[in-house]
Amino acid sequence: MKIMDHDAHQTSGGHDQAANGGHDTHGDHEMVRRGHGGVSWAMAAKATLHCLTGCAIGEILGMVIGTALGWGNVPTMILAIALAFLFGYSFTLFAVRRAGLGFKTAIKVALAADTVSIAVMELVDNAIIALTPGAMDAHLSDGLFWSALLGGFGIAFLITTPVNKWMIGRGKGHAVVHAYH
Numbered sequence: 712m713k714i715m716d717h718d719a720h721q722t723s724g725g726h727d728q729a730a731n732g733g734h735d736t737h738g739d740h741e742m743v744r745r746g747h748g749g750v751s752w753a754m755a756a757k758a759t760l761h762c763l764t765g766c767a768i769g770e771i772l773g774m775v776i777g778t779a780l781g782w783g784n785v786p787t788m789i790l791a792i793a794l795a796f797l798f799g800y801s802f803t804l805f806a807v808r809r810a811g812l813g814f815k816t817a818i819k820v821a822l823a824a825d826t827v828s829i830a831v832m833e834l835v836d837n838a839i840i841a842l843t844p845g846a847m848d849a850h851l852s853d854g855l856f857w858s859a860l861l862g863g864f865g866i867a868f869l870i871t872t873p874v875n876k877w878m879i880g881r882g883k884g885h886a887v888v889h890a891y892h
Contacts, residue, residue: 749880755873755875755879756872758828758875758879758884759875760868761802762802762825762828762829763832763864764802766795766796766798766829766832766833766864767795767864769791769793769794769797769798770794770795770836770860773790774791774860776790777790777791778850778856779851784847788837788840788841796829796833800822800825803824806888807820807821807888824886824888827884828878828885831874832868835863837863839863839867840860843859846860
């Protein structure tokens with residue numbers, strides 16, 4: 712997906728600094744638009760935290776629902792992963808819709824921005840849970856359940872941040888969203 716021309720972005724009236732938290736990220740936009748690899752770790756971490764927030768909400772909800780209903784490990788993980796993608800995409804979808812994008816375009820932006828990040832995060836997090844002895848059989852009241860889940864998120868964040876940094880530096884992933892806020 713091609714990133715929107717920054718000059719058109721500035722003159723279209725679609726950029727509202729107040730709506731953007733009052734901060735000016737044009738330097739970041741310009742760097743991303745040109746595809747420079749000089750993306751900061753802070754920018755990559757912010758993109759990863761954005762993704763992690765949606766993933767965590769979806770995954771925790773899925774794990775809680777599946778565990779509470781007494782489902783087996785596989786259906787619970789499938790539900791958790793599906794909800795992680797749903798919530799992860801929803802956060803970006805909401806943000807770009809608020810910036811004025813039509814629904815169809817917003818879906819394309821969310822898919823382009825978050826798919827790799829969510830996939831890496833889910834792969835790492837679920838691998839941690841699956842490889843932690845006893846975590847798959849732990850219940851909601853067990854500390855092991857929560858420590859494996861939350862520890863997996865932490866490790867997933869550490870692994871996904873460099874992936875996002877690399878992608879943003881090439882004008883991919885979360886860089887696509889920067890053209891719209």
